[in-house]
Amino acid sequence: MNQTSPQAPCPVIAVQDLAKKYAGKHVVDGLSFSVSPGEIFAFLGPNGAGKTTTIKMLTTLLPPDEGRILMNGIDLATDPMEARRHFGVVFQDCTLDPAMTVRENFWMHCAFYCIPRARRPERIAHALALFALTDRRDSIVSTLSGGLKRRVEIARALLHQPALIFLDEPTLGLDPQSRRTLWDHLQLLQARHGTTIFLTSHYLDEVERYAQTVAVIKKGRIVTQGAVAAIISHTAHASLEDSFLSLTAEDGAAEDGAAK
Numbered sequence: 001m002n003q004t005s006p007q008a009p010c011p012v013i014a015v016q017d018l019a020k021k022y023a024g025k026h027v028v029d030g031l032s033f034s035v036s037p038g039e040i041f042a043f044l045g046p047n048g049a050g051k052t053t054t055i056k057m058l059t060t061l062l063p064p065d066e067g068r069i070l071m072n073g074i075d076l077a078t079d080p081m082e083a084r085r086h087f088g089v090v091f092q093d094c095t096l097d098p099a100m101t102v103r104e105n106f107w108m109h110c111a112f113y114c115i116p117r118a119r120r121p122e123r124i125a126h127a128l129a130l131f132a133l134t135d136r137r138d139s140i141v142s143t144l145s146g147g148l149k150r151r152v153e154i155a156r157a158l159l160h161q162p163a164l165i166f167l168d169e170p171t172l173g174l175d176p177q178s179r180r181t182l183w184d185h186l187q188l189l190q191a192r193h194g195t196t197i198f199l200t201s202h203y204l205d206e207v208e209r210y211a212q213t214v215a216v217i218k219k220g221r222i223v224t225q226g227a228v229a230a231i232i233s234h235t236a237h238a239s240l241e242d243s244f245l246s247l248t249a250e251d252g253a254a255e256d257g258a259a260k
């Protein structure tokens with residue numbers, strides 16, 4: 001009998017001992033975790049816990065003070081340009097050009113990522129179809145609703161066909177219908193393309209319903225990580241929200257506890 005166990009898939013993200021200080025105080029303090037291919041991974045924490053700072057380091061926008069980040073095996077410290085081709089990112093603040101059409105915004109992104117001109121129409125058509133935006137392709141972005149803008153931003157972030165997408169609070173500020181539609185599209189993206197989705201959210205009911213794996217941080221440190229069901233069961237609560245509240249309780253001042 002073959003004694004070798006099946007090889008675990010190479011993580012899309014492998015983070016080891018990541019740290020960042022502001023004004024001499026750690027806001028990210030020795031994070032280690034990995035994200036498997038094709039999963040929806042939710043990175044949770046109270047306000048000010050260090051989620052956005054971590055995403056900025058994972059997306060090469062901020063250099064870590066310590067630690068190592070591998071993306072599909074590529075070391076961000078030594079080859080950030082190559083690593084950038086492997087991910088897309090959508091931050092909380094909209095970065096679309098409001099005066100341009102959806103298609104023009106997509107074209108700009110293709111140009112930025114040096115996608116050959118001949119391939120751009122097909123890529124753009126595919127991204128529009130995946131997020132049910134085809135009939136909005138010639139709309140000026142400023143005329144779109146918040147939910148549509150968010151879908152446009154996510155679809156745009158996929159034009160260079162990244163294996164991984166970072167979404168910082170993707171459903172923040174959207175009405176229930178728009179949130180549900182967005183999740184439907186994210187699930188489609190995961191099912192059809194196997195895209196790994198790394199997100200932050202304060203909507204823990206959504207995370208419980210849609211994510212497979214969760215890491216919870218508090219004051220820059222991981223307090224738990226694992227499968228959603230395992231965390232709920234381990235903490236002996238009825239919901240992820242209850243588990244989260246018990247895991248991050250204490251002084252109740254995570255928001256103000258980190259350096260400003």
Ligand SMILES: Nc1ncnc2c1ncn2[C@@H]1O[C@H](COP(=O)(O)OP(=O)(O)OP(=O)(O)O)[C@@H](O)[C@H]1O
Pocket residue numbers: 022023027045046047048049050051052053054255257258259260
């Ligand atoms: N450029 C900066 N200079 C100094 N302190 C900063 C800077 N950016 C963030 N911080 C501080 O670092 C801490 C972590 O911030 P971060 O934005 O990463 O938290 P977060 O978990 O994303 O919070 P939220 O859920 O509110 O978005 C906070 O105390 C914040 O005030």
